[in-house]
Structure formats: C-alpha cells, structure tokens
Amino acid sequence: xxxxxxxxxxxxxxxxxxxxxxxxxxxxxxxxxxxxxxxxxxxxxxxxxxxxxxxxxxxxxxxxxxxxxxxxxxxxxxxxxxxxxxxxxxxxxxxxxxxxxxxxxxxxxxxxxxxxxxxxxxxxxxxxxxxxxxxxxxxxxxxxxxxxxxxxxxxxxxxxxxxxxxxxxxxxxxxxxxxxxxxxxxxxxxxxxxxxxxxxxxxxxxxxxxxxxxxxxxxxxxxxxxxxxxxxxxxxxxxxxxxxxxxxxxxxxxxxxxxxxxxxxxxxxxxxxxxxxxxxxxxxxxxxxxxxxxxxxxxxxxxxxxxxxxxxxxxxxxxxxxxxxxxxxxxxxxxxxxxxxxxxxxxxxxxxxxxxxxxxxxxxxxxxxxxxxxxxxxxxxxxxxxxxxxxxxxxxxxxxxxxxxxxxxxxxxxxxxxxxxxxxxxxxxxxxxx
Numbered sequence: 001x002x003x004x005x006x007x008x009x010x011x012x013x014x015x016x017x018x019x020x021x022x023x024x025x026x027x028x029x030x031x032x033x034x035x036x037x038x039x040x041x042x043x044x045x046x047x048x049x050x051x052x053x054x055x056x057x058x059x060x061x062x063x064x065x066x067x068x069x070x071x072x073x074x075x076x077x078x079x080x081x082x083x084x085x086x087x088x089x090x091x092x093x094x095x096x097x098x099x100x101x102x103x104x105x106x107x108x109x110x111x112x113x114x115x116x117x118x119x120x121x122x123x124x125x126x127x128x129x130x131x132x133x134x135x136x137x138x139x140x141x142x143x144x145x146x147x148x149x150x151x152x153x154x155x156x157x158x159x160x161x162x163x164x165x166x167x168x169x170x171x172x173x174x175x176x177x178x179x180x181x182x183x184x185x186x187x188x189x190x191x192x193x194x195x196x197x198x199x200x201x202x203x204x205x206x207x208x209x210x211x212x213x214x215x216x217x218x219x220x221x222x223x224x225x226x227x228x229x230x231x232x233x234x235x236x237x238x239x240x241x242x243x244x245x246x247x248x249x250x251x252x253x254x255x256x257x258x259x260x261x262x263x264x265x266x267x268x269x270x271x272x273x274x275x276x277x278x279x280x281x282x283x284x285x286x287x288x289x290x291x292x293x294x295x296x297x298x299x300x301x302x303x304x305x306x307x308x309x310x311x312x313x314x315x316x317x318x319x320x321x322x323x324x325x326x327x328x329x330x331x332x333x334x335x336x337x338x339x340x341x342x343x344x345x346x347x348x349x350x351x352x353x354x355x356x357x358x359x360x361x362x363x364x365x366x367x368x369x370x371x372x373x374x375x376x377x378x379x380x381x382x383x384x385x386x387x388x389x390x391x392x393x394x395x396x397x398x399x400x401x402x403x404x405x406x407x408x409x410x411x412x413x414x415x416x417x418x419x420x421x422x423x424x425x426x427x428x429x430x431x432x433x434x
Contacts, residue, residue, distance in 0.1 A: 040064075044057055044061045055086075059081065062078075066100070066101065078102060078107075092125060093118070093122075096114070099114035099135065125155070129151045142176070143176070145166075164191075164195040168199070168204075189215065190219060200234075225278045229278070235357065237325060267280050281322050286319050289309055289319065291308075292305075299428055302427060307349065310421065314413055318408070320426075322406050323405060324403070325402060326403065326431075328397050333393070333394050333432050333434045335392045337426070337428045338351075338382055338389065344421045350410070352405075353404055354377075355398075355403070355404065356403040361397075362376060362398070379392070379393060406429070408426065
C-alpha cells in the first residue's frame with residue numbers, strides 16, 4: 001500500500017511539475033508574442049530572448065534589419081535568416097528571405113541555392129516566384145526571369161501590372177516576352193496589350209496583337225477596341241484597317257454583320273447596339289441627352305437612332321460619332337435620313353464631317369473650281385418638326401486626309417432662349433465613293 005501511495009504521489013508531483021513547466025513556456029511565448037506585435041527591431045529582439053526557438057522572430061528581425069540598415073549589417077541579416085531556416089527548414093518563405101539576404105551580401109551563388117530551395121518547397125507561390133524573378137533580373141538571367149514571371153501570372157492575376165512592368169523594363173525584346181512569359185491565354189494577352197497601349201509601346205503592341213490572333217482562342221471583341229482606339233490616336237491607320245478587318249473575319253456575327261460595302265459607314269442602319277469603339281458608332285453620355293436605338297420609327301420599318309434633348313442645357317453637342325477611313329484626293333457623297341420633333345432654339349442638330357486630325361482639311365466640291373476652301377462641312381440645321389428626309393453632302397478629301405469623323409453635332413445657341421429640347425431620329429447613314 002505504501003509503495004502504491006508513493007508512486008501516486010510521485011506521479012502527481014511529476015504531472016504538476018510538467019504543468020508548471022508548460023505554464024512557464026506558455027507565459028514566455030505569450031510575453032514574446034506581446035513584444036513581437038510591437039514590430040520594432042528592439043521589440044523583436046526582446047521576443048527572441050523570451051522565445052528563442054521561434055523561427056518567425058528571426059526572419060522578421062532579418063527583414064527589419066535589412067529594411068532599416070544604412071549599410072554594413074548584411075552579415076547580421078544573413079545570420080538571422082540562416083537561423084530561421086535552421087529552426088524551420090521546410091518553410092519556403094524563410095528560404096526566399098535567406099536568398100534575398102545572401103544577394104544583399106554579395107553571395108549570389110548562395111542566393112541562387114536558397115531561392116531554388118524556396119521554389120522547390122513552394123513552386124506555385126506568387127510571392128516567392130516574384131522574389132526569384134526579381135533576383136534573376138538583377139543578375140541578368142532574363143529568360144529565367146520571364147519563365148518565373150509566367151508562374152506569377154498563372155497563380156496571381158492581380159500582379160499582372162507589376163509583372164508586365166518588370167518584364168518591359170528588363171528587356172526590350174518583346175518577342176522574348178511573348179515567347180517565354182505570356183501563357184497562351186487570350187485574357188492575359190489582352191491585358192498585356194492594354195498595358196502596352198497605356199505605356200505607348202505601339203510597336204510591341206502590334207506584335208502582341210498578331211500573337212493574340214494566332215492563338216485562335218475565343219475572346220470578347222469589345223476587349224480589342226482599346227487597341228483600335230490607340231491606333232487611331234497614334235495615327236497608325238494602315239494597322240487600324242487591318243485590325244478591324246481581322247476582327248471582322250474573326251467575329252462575323254458581331255463585326256462583319258455591321259458592314260455593308262460599298263457603304264463605308266459601319267452599322268449604317270443601327271441594326272446593332274453601338275460598340276462605342278473601333279470603326280463603329282460611339283455614343284458618349286452627356287447630361288441632358290438620352291440616346292437609344294428605336295425599333296419602331298425607322299425609315300421603311302428599319303431601326304433608327306433616337307436622340308432626345310431634355311431642354312435643360314445649351315449644349316455644345318458632338319457626342320454621337322464614327323471614325324471612317326478614307327482615301328486622300330477622292331470625292332465622296334454622304335447621306336443620312338433625319339427626322340425631327342419639337343427641336344427648339346435656332347441651333348439644331350446636324351451632321352458634321354471633318355478630318356480626324358485636322359478639322360480644316362476637307363474640300364467642298366462646290367467651291368473647288370474657283371478657290372478651294374478647306375473646312376469642316378455639315379448638313380442643314382435641323383429645327384422644329386419634320387418628317388424623314390435625306391440630308392446630303394458632296395466633298396473631296398485633300399492629299400492628307402485618311403480618316404474622317406462623322407458626327408451628330410449641335411453648336412451652342414447665342415440667343416437668350418437657348419436650351420435645346422426635342423427629339424431627332426437618324427437612319428440609313430451612307431458614305432460612298434462619288
């Protein structure tokens with residue numbers, strides 16, 4: 001009985017001792033965590049003293065030491081990072097941080113080994129691959145950098161802009177970027193195309209566009225419109241017509257169906273909703289105006305574009321328009337059917353045609369024989385109420401005109417009663433060689 005009692009007492013003492021030790025360790029870890037949350041180098045050093053077996057503290061202190069170092073502390077950063085990987089040898093992030101520490105200290109071979117280890121432990125980590133790619137760029141391994149950036153793109157689309165910027169700054173060889181970094185994904189290719197447009201890299205953008213078309217992958221044609229708009233902005237008109245033709249071939253139901261050769265106007269009868277880009281109609285929202293496609297009042301039962309002015313503004317209006325490629329030194333005939341209901345003020349809507357880049361370079365055929373006057377031309381001012389009637393223009397382009405703007409415009413009125421109200425309808429818009 002005494003032996004059993006002694007064993008029981010010893011067991012209880014042992015358990016109590018273990019419990020006290022666990023409480024002691026928990027208390028130390030709790031104090032360490034409290035210091036760690038302060039996130040200063042001094043506080044993290046205190047955390048390490050209270051909990052020296054926690055690799056997170058060494059890694060965090062290495063990062064902060066690197067961040068705040070003015071130089072000369074690379075050896076300490078390496079020591080702390082090495083301690084973190086020793087305590088937690090299967091943590092990929094610690095190995096990546098060790099790679100950065102080695103690189104900072106000039107030990108690129110050791111850095112490459114550490115980064116390779118990190119990648120092996122977590123090959124699909126966007127954060128780790130981003131660090132590795134930057135290391136490759138800094139050490140001149142551009143092909144390796146691009147292949148690593150490809151993994152970042154596949155795993156974390158939110159980093160696209162950073163990836164594109166790094167690649168574009170790392171190499172001027174856009175074909176290498178397309179070959180090594182861009183996955184065969186139409187959405188990513190379009191995002192890259194938009195990046196090049198935004199950064200005015202138009203020649204690489206043309207290469208990207210060609211690669212996108214070669215993919216034969218489906219995509220929303222509306223996503224290609226920013227590229228066409230950039231071609232207009234940069235006056236790359238040959239590429240513009242080629243790109244529009246490529247879209248027409250790729251999307252016969254969405255783009256080709258809007259064309260009606262020999263008429264140069266796209267979507268001339270408003271059978272489709274305006275694309276608001278490319279060579280289709282653009283409707284720019286503006287206060288006081290509502291623009292819709294009307295299915296009930298067109299000429300011969302066809303659709304028309306309805307523009308309603310609510311009478312609250314003295315508008316300087318030019319917000320329905322289309323870009324049309326034309327040939328220099330060529331005569332054209334323009335026509336549009338228009339109808340009006342209750343258009344107020346002395347200044348009503350009309351069509352205006354002008355050179356897209358220089359509004360004063362069209363030649364009016366009627367004045368060409370005597371002394372040619374170069375100017376924008378317009379149809380008759382439309383006021384009051386009128387039934388459907390054709391509004392026509394004849395003109396000749398100059399030797400420099402290759403792109404027209406065809407737009408519905410209304411100059412502001414200079415009279416006291418100048419608020420524009422009423423509705424117009426437009427149908428059967430044509431531009432033909434004369």
